[in-house]
Amino acid sequence: MPPRTCALCSTNRAMLKRPKTGQQICRECFFYVFETELFKPGDRVAIGASGGKDSTVLAYVMKTLNERYNYGLELFLLSIDEGITGYRDDSLETVKRNQQQYSMPLKILSYDELYGWTMDAIVSQVGRKNNCTFCGVFRRQALDRGASMLGVDHIVTGHNADDIAETVLMNIMRGDIARLGRCTSICTQGEDTIKRSKPFKYAYEKEIVMYAYFKKLDYFSTECIYSPDAYRGHARVFLKDLEAARPSAIIDIIHSGEAFEIREEVKATQKVQQTCKRCGYMSSNDLCKACTLLEGLERGMAQAGITDRGRKKLESEGPAPENLRTIPFYQPPSAGNAAILLEAP
Amino acid sequence: MSESNVSLKVEFSGGLELLFSNQRSHKVAVPGTVPTKYNDPSSPSKPADIAFLIHYLRDNLLKERVELFMENDTVRPGILVLVNDTDWELEGEGQYVLKEGDEIVFISTLHGG
Ligand SMILES: [Zn+2]
Numbered sequence: 001m002p003p004r005t006c007a008l009c010s011t012n013r014a015m016l017k018r019p020k021t022g023q024q025i026c027r028e029c030f031f032y033v034f035e036t037e038l039f040k041p042g043d044r045v046a047i048g049a050s051g052g053k054d055s056t057v058l059a060y061v062m063k064t065l066n067e068r069y070n071y072g073l074e075l076f077l078l079s080i081d082e083g084i085t086g087y088r089d090d091s092l093e094t095v096k097r098n099q100q101q102y103s104m105p106l107k108i109l110s111y112d113e114l115y116g117w118t119m120d121a122i123v124s125q126v127g128r129k130n131n132c133t134f135c136g137v138f139r140r141q142a143l144d145r146g147a148s149m150l151g152v153d154h155i156v157t158g159h160n161a162d163d164i165a166e167t168v169l170m171n172i173m174r175g176d177i178a179r180l181g182r183c184t185s186i187c188t189q190g191e192d193t194i195k196r197s198k199p200f201k202y203a204y205e206k207e208i209v210m211y212a213y214f215k216k217l218d219y220f221s222t223e224c225i226y227s228p229d230a231y232r233g234h235a236r237v238f239l240k241d242l243e244a245a246r247p248s249a250i251i252d253i254i255h256s257g258e259a260f261e262i263r264e265e266v267k268a269t270q271k272v273q274q275t276c277k278r279c280g281y282m283s284s285n286d287l288c289k290a291c292t293l294l295e296g297l298e299r300g301m302a303q304a305g306i307t308d309r310g311r312k313k314l315e316s317e318g319p320a321p322e323n324l325r326t327i328p329f330y331q332p333p334s335a336g337n338a339a340i341l342l343e344a345p
Numbered sequence: 346m347s348e349s350n351v352s353l354k355v356e357f358s359g360g361l362e363l364l365f366s367n368q369r370s371h372k373v374a375v376p377g378t379v380p381t382k383y384n385d386p387s388s389p390s391k392p393a394d395i396a397f398l399i400h401y402l403r404d405n406l407l408k409e410r411v412e413l414f415m416e417n418d419t420v421r422p423g424i425l426v427l428v429n430d431t432d433w434e435l436e437g438e439g440q441y442v443l444k445e446g447d448e449i450v451f452i453s454t455l456h457g458g
Contacts, residue, residue: 221360
């Protein structure tokens with residue numbers, strides 16, 4: 001066979017077929033793509049910052065490595081204010097101190113601003129049983145929207161090995177095959193979403209805490225006052241018990257999660273991603289989960305976004321009223337739409 | 346048991362301080378010699394160790410929710426213990442014999458992300 005030229009530089013002779021992309025590339029281009037897989041010089045990267053140990057250590061490590069190895073990244077702190085009095089307001093004070101300590105720009109986006117509802121208001125309507133569903137769905141979308149406002153290329157979050165193992169267990173217990181396939185990847189990127197990664201996928205919680213302790217990092221450690229996600233709590237305790245008996249359990253579970261292969265027939269039955277008709281965010285239905293939850297809240301039928309029965313009841317009450325509060329239309333990330341209003345340092 | 350007390354500095358963090366009057370740092374003095382079986386004076390004596398200290402803290406300093414601090418006679422999984430800044434797993438864990446002036450730190454890893 002005649003020598004082939006590199007698919008990237010079209011100049012040098014290809015020396016390797018990349019397993020991930022099937023591209024035939026030359027040695028120099030291989031080094032370049034391999035070394036810049038995670039970050040490229042000039043990338044704008046938002047660190048999802050809650051003030052807790054994981055994201056505080058992540059912000060510190062990102063800053064340190066960026067300076068030590070000249071990654072050339074522009075780093076931002078991005079915090080979501082769920083509106084939980086006595087919890088998030090205190091932890092945001094920690095993030096504001098981190099902003100000073102690490103001299104990084106900070107953007108705070110609140111549920112109130114985005115959805116018109118604070119978690120305090122949501123809990124007073126839905127009670128403490130399903131509030132974690134609201135919070136989880138709203139946070140995910142808020143992070144993407146905050147990142148889009150910052151015009152960043154990439155969001156990094158502080159999820160550690162223990163968190164990922166916990167999520168693997170929960171997805172298995174719920175039979176959530178689609179999520180099981182996704183939850184162990186370090187880096188995910190959908191078509192319309194900003195690249196997200198979890199640099200601490202293999203870092204044990206113990207290491208994160210010891211790192212913060214030895215480096216005397218300033219973090220906030222109080223449990224959310226609404227935290228009755230009992231299911232996750234049980235998974236967490238179970239995992240800690242396993243780890244006490246055999247420390248490799250955490251990595252073993254992550255490995256098991258990675259080793260699951262979804263059969264093509266099953267994949268075919270999974271819903272394709274589209275965009276939400278109301279707010280433009282990615283969704284597997286006409287309406288995204290956040291819009292469904294918000295409509296339920298606004299119409300006083302909070303169950304609508306949680307159970308099928310609630311959903312049917314909402315639909316039977318007729319279409320959404322014209323003046324329904326909705327989420328601002330999502331601007332998919334693209335360079336140049338950054339309208340940044342940062343917190344004053 | 347005439348031996349004098351051992352004074353220690355005990356610290357709680359990572360959210361554990363909430364169980365101890367929301368105070369991070371405590372000065373504690375424990376007897377130098379204690380019964381092998383906690384609170385059973387008829388059992389043979391031993392020098393006070395961390396296993397004893399954990400029970401002592403539960404009975405003397407802990408204010409609420411013992412299940413978040415102890416499980417099966419030791420600290421609950423997910424709580425790190427440091428002896429003079431060293432991981433207690435390198436110091437014999439519960440069997441580490443307390444010395445005058447030791448700093449013992451308990452950190453919960455279970456709170457917040
Ligand atoms: Zn939507």
